[in-house]
Amino acid sequence: MKHWHVIYTRPRLESLALHHLKRQGFTAYLPQHRKLRRHARSTDWIVAPLF
Structure with a gap:
């Protein structure tokens, strides 16, 4: 079973956070x-x- 987490990012840097994850x-x-x-x-x- 996968666990879900929500992350808070700086505005307009969501795609960069996705790349790093x-x-x-x-x-x-x-x-x-x-x-x-x-x-x-x-x-x-x-x-x-x-x-």
Whole structure:
């Protein structure tokens, strides 16, 4: 049976924390979604953490 833990990360560094956890051999999960970002006449899709 796997044990679940929640970690607290600095803002916008979730993917870096995921990389470090996987490099150390942990099984990690970071739910993400595509989000439309609009800024000064341009729009683009970004991948952002779900929570």
